[in-house]
Amino acid sequence: MIQRGASALYQQDSSAMMQKPLSELIADRLKQKIWNEEIQLGKRLLETELAETFDVSRSTIREALKILESEELINSQARKGTYVKAFTQQDVDEIIELRTLIEERAFIQAARYLGENDIKKLEAIVEQMKTKADEQDWHGLFDLDMLFHNYVVRMCRNSRIIKIYDSLQVQIRTFLMHLDRYYSSHQSFYDEHKLLLQALVSKDAHTVKRRVRNHIAYVETKLLGQKNNVELEEV
Incomplete structure (x- = not known):
């Protein structure tokens, strides 16, 4: 299960973190994993696998991935999947x-x-x-x-x-x-x-x-x- 106290870009007030939707907390945690190189640039992200890892529904994972896509950290392509973007x-x-x-x-x-x-x-x-x-x-x-x-x-x-x-x-x-x-x-x-x-x-x-x-x-x-x-x- 995701740790609700995890920070994203920088340290944040714990009460503010608790007010975040679960999808945002998961997006924050995924960002940390990418920045810490636990998830490599170019890696494919699978909804089912992430749902099991964070013990949440696939719809919640889908919302989290939409956040990362809007921030241009991942790229989703029809029939090809979702990948962490590589830096050019x-x-x-x-x-x-x-x-x-x-x-x-x-x-x-x-x-x-x-x-x-x-x-x-x-x-x-x-x-x-x-x-x-x-x-x-x-x-x-x-x-x-x-x-x-x-x-x-x-x-x-x-x-x-x-x-x-x-x-x-x-x-x-x-x-x-x-x-x-x-x-x-x-x-x-x-x-x-x-x-x-x-x-x-x-x-x-x-x-x-x-x-x-x-x-x-x-x-x-x-x-x-x-x-x-x-x-x-x-x-």
């Missing part, structure tokens, strides 16, 4: 481009509005990242990365930017699955977020822009083997 090079290119466009602007705007309480919350997230880095836990680091970036974007006070970013959450988290092999260590991933937090605390637009671009450009350079005109910093 175009997917990678587009997500990197969108993250640069959205996060650069959102972080600059958010820096203006961050108060002491917000900074403390971000510091707590980064501190948790330090723990996960020490434990060499990539999946935990990636979940906290989503929590950190999502918190900052939500502080930008632009409802349309937030809405667009929300629609990309599942795609971004799936993209992060590929990054563990490109970072030299768990520590370097944690260090990048320390630099991002320092930039936000400084509230200097130029510094924030540079740190965000360096963070995303590092990923682009390592993942795609591309050179760009951003001077990367050592972390």
Whole structure:
């Protein structure tokens, strides 16, 4: 049976989780299994098998799969079945481009509005990242990365930017699955977020822009083997 306390993209309030329909909880659990590589990209998903695993009806599984399909995490084809989508090079290119466009602007705007309480919350997230880095836990680091970036974007006070970013959450988290092999260590991933937090605390637009671009450009350079005109910093 599905664990109702399981989190999806990031940690959530348990009472909010209990209010979710069962199909959404199952969709969340399937996402976690995909991100943790318990379910491989490209794998076929069988309704009967999933219904037995979660001890629910096939109609509930069908609803859960519809959620994943709307988030573009799976692909259903008539007479062919339902499969976890594999990430293409175009997917990678587009997500990197969108993250640069959205996060650069959102972080600059958010820096203006961050108060002491917000900074403390971000510091707590980064501190948790330090723990996960020490434990060499990539999946935990990636979940906290989503929590950190999502918190900052939500502080930008632009409802349309937030809405667009929300629609990309599942795609971004799936993209992060590929990054563990490109970072030299768990520590370097944690260090990048320390630099991002320092930039936000400084509230200097130029510094924030540079740190965000360096963070995303590092990923682009390592993942795609591309050179760009951003001077990367050592972390």
